[in-house]
Amino acid sequence: MSIGILKEVKLSENRVALTPAGARYLKDAGHSVLVQSGAGEGGGFSDEAYRLSGARVVRDASEIWQADLVVKVKEPVRSEYGYLRSGQVLFTFLHLAADAELTASLVDKGVSSIAYETVSENGRLPLLAPMSEIAGKMSVMAGGFYLANHFGGNGVLLGGVPGVMPGKVTILGGGTAGMNAALVAKGIGARVTIVERDQERMRYLSTVLGPQVQTLFSTRQHIADELEDTDLLVGAVLVPGASAPRLLDREMLGSMKRGAVFVDIAIDQGGCSETSRPTSHEDPVYREEGVVHYCVTNMPGAYARTSTEALTGNTLPYIKVIADMGVEKAVTVMPGLLDGLNTHKNLLTNKAVADSLGMKYGRLVTR
Ligand SMILES: NC(=O)c1ccc[n+]([C@@H]2O[C@H](COP(=O)([O-])OP(=O)(O)OC[C@H]3O[C@@H](n4cnc5c(N)ncnc54)[C@H](O)[C@@H]3O)[C@@H](O)[C@H]2O)c1
Known part of the structure:
Protein backbone atom coordinates (compact mmCIF):
# COMPACT_ATOMS: atom_id res chain seq x y z
CA MET A 1 0.00 0.00 0.00
CA PRO A 126 -3.78 3.65 23.59
CA LEU A 127 -3.32 6.33 20.91
CA LEU A 128 -4.79 9.19 22.92
CA ALA A 129 -2.84 8.26 26.06
CA PRO A 130 0.65 9.45 25.02
CA MET A 131 -0.73 12.86 23.97
CA SER A 132 -2.78 13.11 27.15
CA GLU A 133 0.33 12.39 29.20
CA ILE A 134 2.07 15.31 27.48
CA ALA A 135 -0.94 17.68 27.67
CA GLY A 136 -1.45 16.77 31.35
CA LYS A 137 2.15 17.57 32.23
CA MET A 138 2.04 20.76 30.14
CA SER A 139 -1.19 21.96 31.77
CA VAL A 140 0.53 22.67 35.08
CA MET A 141 3.60 24.18 33.41
CA ALA A 142 1.43 26.49 31.25
CA GLY A 143 -1.05 27.20 34.05
CA GLY A 144 1.73 28.10 36.51
CA PHE A 145 3.26 30.39 33.89
CA TYR A 146 0.00 32.31 33.33
CA LEU A 147 -0.53 32.76 37.08
CA ALA A 148 2.19 35.43 36.84
CA ASN A 149 0.81 38.95 37.39
CA HIS A 150 2.04 40.30 34.07
CA PHE A 151 -0.23 37.80 32.27
CA GLY A 152 -3.26 38.81 34.34
CA GLY A 153 -2.75 35.96 36.83
CA ASN A 154 -3.21 36.27 40.57
CA GLY A 155 0.52 36.15 41.31
CA VAL A 156 0.52 32.82 43.19
CA LEU A 157 3.60 30.63 42.77
CA LEU A 158 2.10 27.15 42.79
CA GLY A 159 4.82 25.52 44.87
CA GLY A 160 4.90 28.29 47.51
CA VAL A 161 8.07 28.86 49.56
CA PRO A 162 8.89 28.05 53.20
CA GLY A 163 6.50 30.07 55.37
CA VAL A 164 4.02 30.70 52.54
CA MET A 165 1.17 28.37 51.61
CA PRO A 166 1.46 26.72 48.17
CA GLY A 167 -1.17 27.31 45.50
CA LYS A 168 -4.13 25.02 44.96
CA VAL A 169 -4.64 22.98 41.78
CA THR A 170 -8.04 21.42 41.07
CA ILE A 171 -8.19 18.83 38.29
CA LEU A 172 -11.49 17.73 36.74
CA GLY A 173 -11.09 14.14 35.53
CA GLY A 174 -8.41 11.79 36.84
CA GLY A 175 -7.71 9.82 33.66
CA THR A 176 -4.40 9.94 31.81
CA ALA A 177 -4.22 13.74 31.39
CA GLY A 178 -5.55 14.42 34.89
CA MET A 179 -3.13 12.03 36.56
CA ASN A 180 -0.16 13.51 34.72
CA ALA A 181 -1.25 17.01 35.69
CA ALA A 182 -1.43 15.81 39.31
CA LEU A 183 2.05 14.28 39.12
CA VAL A 184 3.58 17.60 38.06
CA ALA A 185 1.50 19.68 40.48
CA LYS A 186 2.43 17.35 43.33
CA GLY A 187 6.07 17.40 42.24
CA ILE A 188 6.32 21.18 42.56
CA GLY A 189 4.62 21.15 45.95
CA ALA A 190 1.13 22.46 45.13
CA ARG A 191 -2.02 21.35 46.98
CA VAL A 192 -3.93 19.09 44.60
CA THR A 193 -7.52 17.85 44.34
CA ILE A 194 -8.74 15.53 41.58
CA VAL A 195 -12.49 15.46 40.93
CA GLU A 196 -13.52 12.12 39.36
CA ARG A 197 -16.70 10.17 38.80
CA ASP A 198 -15.20 6.67 38.76
CA GLN A 199 -14.76 5.25 42.27
CA GLU A 200 -12.27 2.56 41.24
CA ARG A 201 -10.15 5.15 39.45
CA MET A 202 -10.09 7.31 42.61
CA ARG A 203 -8.88 4.30 44.64
CA TYR A 204 -6.09 3.82 42.12
CA LEU A 205 -5.16 7.52 42.11
CA SER A 206 -5.06 7.63 45.92
CA THR A 207 -2.78 4.61 46.04
CA VAL A 208 -0.43 5.85 43.34
CA LEU A 209 -0.32 9.56 44.19
CA GLY A 210 -0.43 9.37 47.99
CA PRO A 211 -1.95 11.68 50.57
CA GLN A 212 -0.71 14.97 49.07
CA VAL A 213 -3.38 14.52 46.38
CA GLN A 214 -7.04 14.50 47.46
CA THR A 215 -9.75 12.82 45.40
CA LEU A 216 -13.34 13.97 45.39
CA PHE A 217 -16.47 12.45 43.88
CA SER A 218 -17.73 14.54 40.97
CA THR A 219 -20.90 16.51 41.71
CA ARG A 220 -21.77 20.10 40.82
CA GLN A 221 -21.72 21.10 44.51
CA HIS A 222 -18.31 19.49 45.17
CA ILE A 223 -16.84 21.27 42.14
CA ALA A 224 -18.36 24.62 43.16
CA ASP A 225 -16.92 24.27 46.70
CA GLU A 226 -13.44 23.47 45.36
CA LEU A 227 -13.42 26.41 42.93
CA GLU A 228 -13.57 29.04 45.68
CA ASP A 229 -9.90 28.73 46.68
CA THR A 230 -8.48 27.21 43.47
CA ASP A 231 -5.57 28.97 41.77
CA LEU A 232 -5.20 26.62 38.81
CA LEU A 233 -8.15 24.66 37.41
CA VAL A 234 -7.45 21.90 34.88
CA GLY A 235 -10.23 20.42 32.70
CA ALA A 236 -9.35 16.80 31.79
CA VAL A 237 -12.68 14.97 31.57
CA LEU A 238 -13.60 12.66 28.71
CA VAL A 239 -16.44 10.43 27.61
CA PRO A 240 -14.77 8.66 24.64
CA GLY A 241 -15.96 9.99 21.29
CA ALA A 242 -18.63 12.26 22.81
CA SER A 243 -18.59 16.01 23.44
CA ALA A 244 -16.79 16.86 26.67
CA PRO A 245 -19.18 16.87 29.64
CA ARG A 246 -20.05 20.50 30.52
CA LEU A 247 -19.18 20.60 34.23
CA LEU A 248 -18.74 24.37 34.55
CA ASP A 249 -20.95 27.33 33.76
CA ARG A 250 -20.26 31.06 33.72
CA GLU A 251 -21.53 31.52 37.27
CA MET A 252 -19.16 28.86 38.64
CA LEU A 253 -16.19 30.44 36.87
CA GLY A 254 -17.27 33.82 38.23
CA SER A 255 -17.04 32.48 41.79
CA MET A 256 -13.31 31.81 41.38
CA LYS A 257 -10.55 34.14 42.60
CA ARG A 258 -9.73 36.96 40.16
CA GLY A 259 -6.62 35.99 38.22
CA ALA A 260 -7.07 32.25 38.71
CA VAL A 261 -6.10 30.23 35.62
CA PHE A 262 -8.22 27.61 33.84
CA VAL A 263 -6.46 25.22 31.45
CA ASP A 264 -9.16 23.33 29.54
CA ILE A 265 -7.34 20.35 28.06
CA ALA A 266 -10.71 18.89 27.03
CA ILE A 267 -11.21 21.75 24.55
CA ASP A 268 -10.47 19.37 21.66
CA GLN A 269 -13.77 17.64 22.50
CA GLY A 270 -15.56 20.98 22.79
CA GLY A 271 -14.39 21.98 26.30
CA CYS A 272 -15.84 21.34 29.76
CA SER A 273 -16.95 24.92 30.50
CA GLU A 274 -19.57 27.21 29.02
CA THR A 275 -16.78 29.81 28.83
CA SER A 276 -14.29 27.67 26.84
CA ARG A 277 -13.44 28.42 23.23
CA PRO A 278 -10.51 27.05 21.19
CA THR A 279 -7.23 29.00 21.14
CA SER A 280 -3.84 28.44 19.50
CA HIS A 281 -0.21 28.48 20.64
CA GLU A 282 0.07 31.88 18.86
CA ASP A 283 -2.62 33.42 21.04
CA PRO A 284 -3.25 30.91 23.83
CA VAL A 285 -5.18 32.83 26.51
CA TYR A 286 -8.19 35.09 27.01
CA ARG A 287 -10.00 36.30 30.11
CA GLU A 288 -13.61 35.52 31.05
CA GLU A 289 -15.23 36.18 34.44
CA GLY A 290 -11.84 37.36 35.76
CA VAL A 291 -10.28 33.93 35.04
CA VAL A 292 -7.43 33.48 32.54
CA HIS A 293 -8.49 30.73 30.10
CA TYR A 294 -5.90 28.61 28.24
CA CYS A 295 -7.72 26.45 25.64
CA VAL A 296 -5.13 25.30 23.10
CA THR A 297 -6.50 22.39 21.08
CA ASN A 298 -3.13 20.92 20.12
CA MET A 299 -1.03 21.35 23.24
CA PRO A 300 1.50 18.57 22.42
CA GLY A 301 2.26 20.32 19.11
CA ALA A 302 4.51 22.64 21.13
CA TYR A 303 6.86 19.81 22.12
N1 LIG B 1 -5.86 20.00 24.22
C1 LIG B 1 -5.00 19.07 23.83
O1 LIG B 1 -4.02 19.35 23.15
C2 LIG B 1 -5.20 17.64 24.26
C3 LIG B 1 -4.16 16.71 24.19
C4 LIG B 1 -4.39 15.41 24.64
C5 LIG B 1 -5.64 15.07 25.17
N2 LIG B 1 -6.62 16.00 25.19
C6 LIG B 1 -7.96 15.75 25.74
O2 LIG B 1 -7.90 15.61 27.15
C7 LIG B 1 -9.10 14.97 27.57
C8 LIG B 1 -8.78 13.89 28.60
O3 LIG B 1 -8.11 12.82 27.95
P1 LIG B 1 -7.62 11.53 28.76
O4 LIG B 1 -6.80 10.72 27.84
O5 LIG B 1 -7.06 11.93 30.07
O6 LIG B 1 -9.01 10.76 28.99
P2 LIG B 1 -9.25 9.56 30.02
O7 LIG B 1 -10.39 8.77 29.44
O8 LIG B 1 -7.99 8.87 30.35
O9 LIG B 1 -9.74 10.32 31.32
C9 LIG B 1 -10.95 11.01 31.39
C10 LIG B 1 -11.45 10.93 32.80
O10 LIG B 1 -12.59 11.78 32.92
C11 LIG B 1 -13.44 11.18 33.87
N3 LIG B 1 -14.76 11.76 33.77
C12 LIG B 1 -15.69 11.64 32.80
N4 LIG B 1 -16.79 12.34 33.09
C13 LIG B 1 -16.55 12.93 34.30
C14 LIG B 1 -17.30 13.77 35.15
N5 LIG B 1 -18.53 14.15 34.83
N6 LIG B 1 -16.72 14.20 36.30
C15 LIG B 1 -15.48 13.83 36.63
N7 LIG B 1 -14.72 13.01 35.89
C16 LIG B 1 -15.25 12.56 34.72
C17 LIG B 1 -13.40 9.69 33.48
O11 LIG B 1 -13.87 8.87 34.52
C18 LIG B 1 -11.92 9.52 33.20
O12 LIG B 1 -11.19 9.07 34.32
C19 LIG B 1 -9.74 14.45 26.27
O13 LIG B 1 -10.76 15.33 25.85
C20 LIG B 1 -8.62 14.47 25.29
O14 LIG B 1 -9.05 14.54 23.94
C21 LIG B 1 -6.43 17.28 24.75
Missing part, protein backbone atom coordinates in the same frame (compact mmCIF):
# COMPACT_ATOMS: atom_id res chain seq x y z
CA SER A 2 1.16 3.59 -0.48
CA ILE A 3 1.29 5.56 2.77
CA GLY A 4 1.30 9.37 2.70
CA ILE A 5 2.71 11.55 5.49
CA LEU A 6 1.67 15.20 5.31
CA LYS A 7 3.21 18.36 6.64
CA GLU A 8 0.60 19.58 9.13
CA VAL A 9 -1.10 22.84 8.24
CA LYS A 10 -2.89 23.57 11.52
CA LEU A 11 -1.46 26.67 13.23
CA SER A 12 1.65 25.85 15.34
CA GLU A 13 1.33 22.14 14.76
CA ASN A 14 4.91 20.93 14.67
CA ARG A 15 4.35 17.20 15.06
CA VAL A 16 4.59 14.72 12.17
CA ALA A 17 2.74 11.41 11.94
CA LEU A 18 5.78 9.18 11.32
CA THR A 19 9.47 9.22 12.28
CA PRO A 20 12.17 8.16 9.81
CA ALA A 21 12.55 4.95 11.85
CA GLY A 22 8.82 4.30 11.34
CA ALA A 23 9.20 4.93 7.61
CA ARG A 24 11.99 2.35 7.46
CA TYR A 25 9.82 -0.18 9.33
CA LEU A 26 6.92 0.22 6.88
CA LYS A 27 9.23 0.18 3.86
CA ASP A 28 10.81 -3.08 5.11
CA ALA A 29 7.28 -4.51 5.39
CA GLY A 30 6.82 -3.92 1.66
CA HIS A 31 4.93 -0.61 1.62
CA SER A 32 5.86 2.62 -0.14
CA VAL A 33 6.09 5.73 2.02
CA LEU A 34 5.67 9.27 0.70
CA VAL A 35 6.63 12.16 2.94
CA GLN A 36 5.89 15.81 2.21
CA SER A 37 9.04 17.92 2.20
CA GLY A 38 9.55 19.68 5.55
CA ALA A 39 6.97 17.50 7.35
CA GLY A 40 9.42 16.44 10.07
CA GLU A 41 11.17 19.80 10.52
CA GLY A 42 9.39 20.76 13.76
CA GLY A 43 10.35 17.47 15.35
CA GLY A 44 13.94 17.70 14.15
CA PHE A 45 13.59 15.07 11.37
CA SER A 46 15.12 16.23 8.07
CA ASP A 47 13.98 15.29 4.55
CA GLU A 48 17.35 13.57 4.17
CA ALA A 49 16.64 11.34 7.19
CA TYR A 50 13.39 10.19 5.53
CA ARG A 51 15.16 9.58 2.20
CA LEU A 52 17.79 7.48 3.95
CA SER A 53 14.94 5.47 5.49
CA GLY A 54 13.64 4.60 2.04
CA ALA A 55 10.78 7.13 1.87
CA ARG A 56 10.12 9.28 -1.20
CA VAL A 57 10.07 12.96 -0.31
CA VAL A 58 7.70 15.05 -2.43
CA ARG A 59 6.89 18.73 -2.45
CA ASP A 60 3.15 18.78 -3.15
CA ALA A 61 0.50 17.95 -0.57
CA SER A 62 -1.82 16.91 -3.42
CA GLU A 63 0.50 14.00 -4.26
CA ILE A 64 0.50 12.79 -0.64
CA TRP A 65 -3.31 12.94 -0.50
CA GLN A 66 -3.39 10.47 -3.44
CA ALA A 67 -1.82 7.73 -1.25
CA ASP A 68 -4.01 4.73 -0.32
CA LEU A 69 -3.52 5.47 3.38
CA VAL A 70 -3.03 9.05 4.56
CA VAL A 71 -1.59 9.31 8.07
CA LYS A 72 -1.77 12.68 9.83
CA VAL A 73 -1.56 14.15 13.31
CA LYS A 74 -4.46 16.63 13.45
CA GLU A 75 -7.86 16.64 11.80
CA PRO A 76 -8.03 18.07 8.27
CA VAL A 77 -8.66 21.82 8.29
CA ARG A 78 -11.06 23.46 5.83
CA SER A 79 -8.36 24.10 3.19
CA GLU A 80 -7.72 20.34 3.10
CA TYR A 81 -11.35 19.21 2.63
CA GLY A 82 -10.92 19.37 -1.15
CA TYR A 83 -8.43 16.48 -0.96
CA LEU A 84 -10.88 14.10 0.73
CA ARG A 85 -12.15 11.44 -1.65
CA SER A 86 -14.07 8.20 -1.81
CA GLY A 87 -12.17 5.07 -0.78
CA GLN A 88 -9.38 7.04 0.89
CA VAL A 89 -8.23 5.77 4.29
CA LEU A 90 -7.39 8.52 6.78
CA PHE A 91 -5.72 7.77 10.12
CA THR A 92 -5.38 10.78 12.44
CA PHE A 93 -6.82 12.65 15.45
CA LEU A 94 -10.32 13.76 14.41
CA HIS A 95 -12.38 14.86 17.48
CA LEU A 96 -15.51 14.79 15.31
CA ALA A 97 -17.95 15.39 18.18
CA ALA A 98 -16.64 18.98 18.18
CA ASP A 99 -16.77 19.39 14.37
CA ALA A 100 -20.04 18.79 12.51
CA GLU A 101 -18.71 20.29 9.27
CA LEU A 102 -15.73 17.94 9.02
CA THR A 103 -17.93 14.97 9.97
CA ALA A 104 -20.35 15.80 7.15
CA SER A 105 -17.45 16.13 4.65
CA LEU A 106 -15.97 12.76 5.62
CA VAL A 107 -19.36 11.06 5.36
CA ASP A 108 -20.36 12.75 2.09
CA LYS A 109 -17.04 11.98 0.42
CA GLY A 110 -16.99 8.34 1.56
CA VAL A 111 -13.67 8.53 3.41
CA SER A 112 -12.75 5.64 5.75
CA SER A 113 -11.53 7.68 8.70
CA ILE A 114 -10.02 6.18 11.82
CA ALA A 115 -9.63 8.52 14.79
CA TYR A 116 -6.65 7.94 17.07
CA GLU A 117 -8.65 9.14 20.05
CA THR A 118 -11.34 6.44 19.81
CA VAL A 119 -9.11 3.43 19.05
CA SER A 120 -9.44 1.20 22.13
CA GLU A 121 -7.54 -1.63 23.76
CA ASN A 122 -8.76 -3.38 26.91
CA GLY A 123 -10.96 -0.42 27.83
CA ARG A 124 -8.12 2.11 27.41
CA LEU A 125 -7.35 4.57 24.61
CA ALA A 304 7.02 18.14 18.75
CA ARG A 305 10.08 15.98 19.28
CA THR A 306 8.75 14.21 22.36
CA SER A 307 5.20 14.12 20.99
CA THR A 308 6.15 12.72 17.59
CA GLU A 309 8.23 9.94 19.12
CA ALA A 310 5.51 9.12 21.66
CA LEU A 311 2.74 9.16 19.05
CA THR A 312 4.43 7.15 16.31
CA GLY A 313 5.73 4.54 18.77
CA ASN A 314 2.07 3.78 19.51
CA THR A 315 0.48 4.22 16.07
CA LEU A 316 3.03 2.20 14.07
CA PRO A 317 1.59 -1.31 14.73
CA TYR A 318 -1.86 -0.03 13.71
CA ILE A 319 -0.53 1.67 10.56
CA LYS A 320 1.16 -1.58 9.56
CA VAL A 321 -1.98 -3.70 10.03
CA ILE A 322 -4.14 -1.23 8.07
CA ALA A 323 -1.53 -1.07 5.29
CA ASP A 324 -1.10 -4.87 5.23
CA MET A 325 -4.80 -5.75 5.15
CA GLY A 326 -6.95 -2.73 4.32
CA VAL A 327 -9.48 -1.31 6.77
CA GLU A 328 -12.21 -3.93 6.62
CA LYS A 329 -9.86 -6.84 7.40
CA ALA A 330 -7.74 -4.85 9.86
CA VAL A 331 -10.71 -4.21 12.15
CA THR A 332 -11.32 -7.95 12.41
CA VAL A 333 -7.79 -8.75 13.63
CA MET A 334 -7.47 -5.63 15.81
CA PRO A 335 -11.00 -5.12 17.16
CA GLY A 336 -10.00 -1.88 18.94
CA LEU A 337 -9.60 -0.37 15.47
CA LEU A 338 -13.33 -0.81 14.93
CA ASP A 339 -13.93 1.65 17.79
CA GLY A 340 -11.51 3.95 15.98
CA LEU A 341 -13.45 3.81 12.72
CA ASN A 342 -15.51 7.01 12.69
CA THR A 343 -16.68 7.11 9.05
CA HIS A 344 -16.78 4.43 6.36
CA LYS A 345 -18.54 4.17 2.98
CA ASN A 346 -20.73 7.25 3.55
CA LEU A 347 -21.72 6.11 7.07
CA LEU A 348 -20.97 7.70 10.45
CA THR A 349 -19.78 4.61 12.32
CA ASN A 350 -19.07 5.95 15.82
CA LYS A 351 -22.17 6.00 18.02
CA ALA A 352 -20.90 8.54 20.57
CA VAL A 353 -20.01 10.97 17.77
CA ALA A 354 -23.40 10.43 16.09
CA ASP A 355 -25.26 10.99 19.39
CA SER A 356 -23.25 14.15 20.18
CA LEU A 357 -23.94 15.65 16.75
CA GLY A 358 -27.52 14.39 16.45
CA MET A 359 -26.55 12.57 13.24
CA LYS A 360 -27.51 9.14 11.94
CA TYR A 361 -25.31 6.23 13.06
CA GLY A 362 -24.51 3.27 10.82
CA ARG A 363 -22.61 0.20 11.90
CA LEU A 364 -19.93 -1.48 9.79
CA VAL A 365 -20.86 -5.16 9.57
CA THR A 366 -17.73 -7.32 9.94
CA ARG A 367 -17.67 -10.99 9.06
